[in-house]
Amino acid sequence: MTVAEPYRIKSVEPLPVPTRAEREAAIGRAGHNTFLLRSDEIYIDLLTDSGTSAMSDRQWAAMMCGDEAYSGSRSFYRLQEAVGEVYGFRHVVPAHQGRGAEHILSQIAIKPGQYVPGNMYFTTTRAHQELAGGIFADVVIDEAHDARARHPFKGNVDVAKLAALIEREGAQNIAYVNVAVTVNMAGGQPVSMANLREVRELCTRHGILLWCDATRCVENAYFIQQREEGYADRTVASILREMMACFDGCTMSGKKDALVNIGGFLAMNDETLLQRASELVVLFEGMPSYGGMAGRDMEAMAQGVREMVDDAYIAHRVHQVHHLGERLRRAGVPIVEPIGGHAVFIDAARFLPHLDQEQFPAQALAAALYLDSGVRSMERGIVSAGRDPKTSKNRRPRLELVRLTVPRRVYTDSHLDVVADSVQRLHERRHSIGGLRMTYEPPTLRFFTARFEPAGQAPA
Template sequence: MGNYPAEPFKIKAVENIEMTTKEDRKEAIKEAGYNTFLLDSDDVYIDLLTDSGTSAMSDEQWASLMIGDEAYAGSNNWYKLEEAVKEVYGFDYVVPTHQGRGAENLLSQIMIEEGDYIPGNMYFTTTKAHQELNGGTFVDVIIDEGHQSVADHPFKGNVDLEKYKDLIDEVGADKIPYICVAVTVNMAGGQPVSMDNLRKVKEISERNSIKVMYDATRCVENAYFIKKNEEGYQDKSIAEILKEMMSYADGCTMSGKKDCLVNIGGFLAMDEEDLYQEATQLVVVYEGMPTYGGLAGRDMEAMATGIYESVNYEYIEHRVEQVQYLGNKLDEAGVPIIKPIGGHAVFIDAKEFLPHLSQDELPAQALAAAIYVDSGVRSMERGVVSAGRDEDGSHHYPKLETVRLTIPRRVYTYAHMDVVADSVINLYENRKNIKGLKFVYEPPVLRFFTSRFEPIE
């Protein structure tokens, strides 16, 4: 193991957590239908379900809450948030939303027409759902390495430029309103996109009058990887890299619950005034006034503060390197994980971990349940359950069948990562004892959130 940066903060408040017994956890996961999303928080020891809205806020952010201006329109905090987005990301227009999927809904309704195609560097669950609900078809244009668990590529989130150009030739540029580029790519393992690739995607898009819209949820993590791994950026600040990244987009959706370091909130940002006017009309219907978008004034103030904090190098270095620490511990013990290790989570390769289970036996879902029973650590499935079904009702079978160990920002210590690693390693050494699962309840959309399962005997 190498050296990892110490926490760039000191602890000012604590929240007590308790370890339950294995028998308690067996009963809890059974009651939850073997779905970690349905567990009660009180039954969880270390919660790695998601990094969305689970970050610890700084003292300055907590202070920000106390100056919330809860006016229905024209809140002072809204202007602070607008200023932060313009300064840090560089977009001219901002529409606040209650969280990222609110922004996805606005973008999809405004830009997608029935029969359109939306290329992207691998699907994300809620993004794809909004695109399809508005009549679009998602088309995966990520490089092939993005679907390979151990491909040696520093930027596995890159758009395959030839796939993108082939799609334009096949369906016509007029049927592609925008390309959705995720920075980083969650489902590929938190993999980044290079600056060179972003620049070339923009060039192709401009030639064909196609807009470039980012899923910018973890864009600061992407900027960190560019600084570490792309030639010519080692001496640039995170803020400088981030601003250049955004210059190659026409807008973005943002879940403030990730890189903006808050527990709720998001926004849709863009450079085009006409698009902004359409968004403000819809945000009133779904979210609230264009100056609060479903958020309290205090939450907008905390998000503005978090945006500025997020580009601090010491913060983002510790954040990403803590993820690397957990991933390296598992890798050194022989546990199959997605490599390179990404910026927000360690993804266990459930196919390789549980080769005795077919994808129809839901190995990632089974492994997530087993990790919880073993140690009280809550993780989540990212495989066939998350991928959903096609129009004929058959499962989508993604090449990557993973369990995501997602690290909240500024919440856990390296000692907590040791507990997680020990549990996963123990299960790997006894992996043949893990049984598959089958559905007993399945909703039609975004089934991974609320489906229920039972063991296959």
């Protein structure tokens, strides 16, 4: 069945189409790191869905009503009202984006040496937890680390693993449990409602805070609607409220689900947590009534929060991702299955089996894709995983992935067909793609600014 866009296009932005020679020069200047490419060197940009969505006419109109008061902005109260209506949390602390909220949460909730269990790591989340002295513990189910496993809820917490950690370390040594919905590093995989209830019960029994990374919670709600028994006739909006009721609070990057270009927030019900977060937001972000966001951006986010739970919108959004994924799967390209909600993840380890993981196969494949067609993607593997702080050795995740991230309301299926054609061409000549060596490595979050050079192929 054809799923058409539930919107019509009012304005267009011309796209650059760089030549092969221009692409060769660009990827060389960027040190084979797609993050370091200029946007005017890119044809189709699938680097991220963060801040790259197209805003609606109502969001643009709302920006004209922004109240830029330094304190007590009415735009803040509109955002607070929208968050209360859609998520169900009473209190909101704005931040400039999601990692600002992660930083504040880590500072107020983690004591050095405490564990922070989560359903697989996310790069910035773990970095903030570790900077605060926390120790990340992965308690996701084993299927999440297997690109070929077809579990419908690969983001689920392994409750037995979590219970064993609490038993071994003691509840007092658990800062909080952090559950991402969906799990980005596993391929955009959702968490079931039944699993959330189990984790909530365990945390309540031990007096442990349960926190949510709600960055792509609408996609998670949609997958519950589509895959979990008893939810087929429910609206995405009602499922989202039920999900959020399991948590003590959430961190949110509004640059994803909320359809805006900047902004994020912490949300919670507890007034003690609110007070502590409000004290730190003044130091790191801004006043509690803007927290690093302009009034116009809070207005756009408030409108986006309401638009994001429209059932027709989210069904089409996920359809686009699946359109790309199915084209690749049918062509024999190894991808993470089931296909997630925000991106298609190519399994670079299976795509380039002749390369050792220390030759950065996902990074090499992302660079090769740009060189072939001007399509920008990103690495999610050994480079993103970083180094173990105790041993200084590369962490070697089981998943070595290239992420093709689909911005919301931006590209058509025809654009995604161009991407699929390019990936298929590369797959046909995959053994000609060589590995990379790192020539510059920053101390943290190296995938953003690291630089590489060709290292040749590993022996077959």
